[in-house]
Amino acid sequence: MNALNRHRALTTIWGSPQGWRGTATSVNHSDIGRRFIVAAFAFFAIGGVLAMLMRAQLATPGSAFVGPEIYNQLFTMHGSIMMFLFAIPMFEGLALYLLPKMLGSRDMAFPRLSAYGWWCYLFGGTILIVSLALGVAPDSGWFMYTPLSSKAYTPGINADVWLLGITFVEISAVAAAIEITVSILKVRAPGMRLDRMPLLAWYLLVTALMMIAAFPPLILASMLLEVERAFGWPFFDPDRGGSPLLWQHLFWLFGHPEVYIIFLPAAGVVSTVLPVMARTRILGYGWIVAALLALAFLSFGLWVHHMFTTGIPHMALGFFSAASALVAVPTALQIFAWLGTLWNGRPELKLPMLYLLGFFLIFVLGGLTGVMLAMVPFDWQAHDTYFVVAHLHYVLIGGFVFPMLAGAYYWLPHFTGRARVPKLGEAAFWLIFVGFNVTFFLMHLTGLLGMPRRIYTYPEEMGWTWLNLLSSVGSFAMAFGFALFAIDVALQIFMSRRSRRNPWGGSTLEWAMPIPASAYNFASQPHIEDRDPLATDPELGLRLARGEGYLAEARHGRRETMAVDITTGAVDHVVVLPGNTRLPIITAAVTGSFFLCLLFGFYWLALVPVAGVIALGWRWAWTLGWQEDLGRVSIRPGETALTHRETAGAPGWWGSVFLLVSDATLLGSLLFGYAFLWVVASNWPPPELIGGGIFIGLVAALSALAGTALTRRATSASKAGSTASASRAASAAMGAQAVVIAALMSVGITELPVPGSHAYAAICWTLLLYAAVHALIALLCAAFIRARVVSGHVSGTRTLEASVAQLFGDYAGAATLIVLLCVLAPAVLS
Amino acid sequence: MLYRLRVTITALAVGGCSGPLSTLDTAGPAAASIATLWWAMLAGAAVLTFLVMTLLALAFVRRPWRRAGGTSLWIGWLGVAMPTTILIALLGFALTLGERIIARPVPGVVTVEATGHQWYWDFRQPGANGAIETRDVLHIPAGRPVDVRIFSADVIHSFWVPRLAGKMDAIPGHLNVLRIEADWPGEFEGRSAEFSGAGYAGHRFRVIAHDEADWAAFQLGGRP
């Protein structure tokens, strides 16, 4: 097969149809990645317009441009849009687009999941923007502190929009995180050992793992608050045994890692672009990876630095202050690694480099003010003032937007296949850079002079007038800069001349392909021998196009890509990916209607979309797989490998593992809430509310154990090829899980007070419901396996589905036991 | 000449840093030590920024004396050892400073109660003839430590008198204590520093610090 024919054949397999049909059905990572990026930029523009409105209002004292009702929506939506609809999706888009290309593979591990995440993001973002247009946008600040955001003080729909809309978007973030993790760990080009991965992949891996652990606390907190608002379960109400501080803990348990989740991908861009601009290799690869690991962990021990003024004793503040100071070390390490790289190389002042210089100045300042804020006494003064506004924009714009702009100019030729229009980009840079510093540098002083954040106006005599006026002027200069950037990009897309391949002389694999990239990325997948494949073999791209790599054969219309051993990068198996489908958009729409039902208070109606999601999920899993064995397939002349359904450790299995890890952090956060209230609230749980329930609890526990064991039995029977006993065991497992659900509910009904009466009852009920939902999931998994065994999809060799079902069965069992232990502990202890 | 310059700069700095809510125009021991911490950190930050920017600029000049360095110089010394040392020193300093500010039991403390409401503050303190209640104005004696016991009646607020001390939140269901002290008699601007809804911008109060005679009069119930 010659290169052109191979191109045609692979495009038929990997491409998406033209027009709306293609838009609705494409699951290709380049398509989805591009959409994420464009949408995120659009949200950035909206958030930016809100910022301009705020700056217009604050330009003069006593201004009557907008009132507090509008202003409160402006800053809440500005913050929420920038954090949830711009920063996170922007990096997700970049990751989706770039990762497979940098890892030498053809797509992400779960293409349909990327598409689902995309639609969830789009629909959730739309809900938020529509609420803004209708004037009922959230208005309690982007961290939604209770009780201000509770029903008593925000009776309208505003807070619900935030809680439901953001949770909806969050689903997409967790989906992306799992996808990114598994893709990096498993779906790489053969030979790419972990220490041969491009640094950006390490950054994204660490970021994704952090997301898996950090988002559940927020999802949980949002659910609890929404339940409190909708049904009166008093998790955060101090009059009924709750605590407003619980919200703050859960929010910042997410919120602080969140800022590193935003920063790390951008830092990864710096580590990728900077060495190319300096015509050298990065200094201290291993050190940087170690620093990333340290950052990932430490950043989970900082959250209380957002709560230094809530009255927590000084010793505890000391722990968090120390951790916050320490986290600066791995960041400093990276700064000096980059400086050393520049010293070792011959840096050129091309446009991406210019943005990187801007990044250096701004981010270093932001980091230093961050260390200042980590010092408890200083934070007592600076907290919630404009000093913090200055700090957070120095790190977010300096640490995220500037590197992303550098990355944008660096990779745009890859997206468009074109070179940039001269000069415009430099002008935009200077406007943004100068405008930014005028706007935000002054805010440090404004804050020290006592201006609190989130006030819609201020009196003349405070002495903030000039500072604010200058900040507003600067912000408009910056806005022009961003507009110029958008124009520049548009010109490049539509008018500019074509660029040559690999215009910057980069050494990572995304440049080993013609640009703009084709749907399948690589006509054949490379074998990786070192960290800079293109530096050692500049002709690599051509050789791959000629088919001198893995999987050069386009066969059976299957989307095939290689999966490797996690550490060694040795060939593991071939992944056969699903093709274009409407399932993701339909499932996202149904998921969205669930959130809409809740938003408008149609709680019973919400059960319909729940059933819909279950049915669609079933179908989602059902449409994959084969009823016969594929056996070993050829991957390269003389080499064969199994396909993913016939091996252990397929991406789907790993994806389930990480999903459950995320799920477990959700349970962990819930248990933290339980323990927190127990310790913090006085007379908790109130002795008169504690019931018994040991006996029914034992029934639930035993049937949970039985359910787990039976699922395991079904799995092993199907692996052994005995269909009949597998399906019998699966049926029995379903029965056991049904008993678990019934027993859990009767513990609640007979032994617990109504959930609205006290936070203790509310949180115990939540725990029981958590366990019941997981028992239901395990039940469905068992039912699925039963059906698949009967239909012949699961066999002694095709074991993937059975092992996934076993994971969920095990988890449900463990979760039920833990929940029962916690719920019954007060009864046992008293 | 040098003296003139110094005087002008000081005047500028002081002028630029004054204001009714300025954290740098201090009038109490807690605020003063925090301001000292700030100026020290500012100086340190300036030095570090200068260092990084110089190294960055030098990367672009091509001179024979400029030699490339290895990981031990860039990462070991500059990236790890230097920041760790600085941070641990700073941390120790800040923690000991914090110990001096927190409301540890000391003799002679005056205790008052502050309750945040949307959008006013109620203050309550013992007087010679029963409790004295005031709204949006807090009376304290100058030169004596005062413990403010902070409550909230509705949502979260934060009690903040920047010229005297840092802030402390008023959280429903929790009691927090903040130590404040005014060095001299006078009026000090205070405000809530936690967003609390539509009336937040105007959620302000005043602290009046009395000399001994006025304080005695105040406690007798007479408004001085």
Add this chain to the structure above:
Amino acid sequence: MMFLARISAGLLLWAFGFSLLYALHGFGCEGGWHEIRIAGGMLFRWVMVSVWVLLCIAGLAVIWWIRSVPAGFERRLGFASALVGCAATVVTGAPVTITSACV
């Protein structure tokens, strides 16, 4: 999974120790341990300091243990994170010695 665990063992220990110290602090202040005096000091301080010291020793043990992992990238990474974890335990736990209890 084992790979991830090995390269982050030291940091996991830090995370555990950090949570433990914070939790003990909460329980201790709630349970009034700072009002109980034992052996010339308050019970609260004794508990916090000894747990902190034990955690630091455990951190050292992890460093020691990591040396048994086969040489290569994995060991270097594991070693670095064990060092960081131990150092972080020392630093983030240090406030137990100097700050006052439950104020």
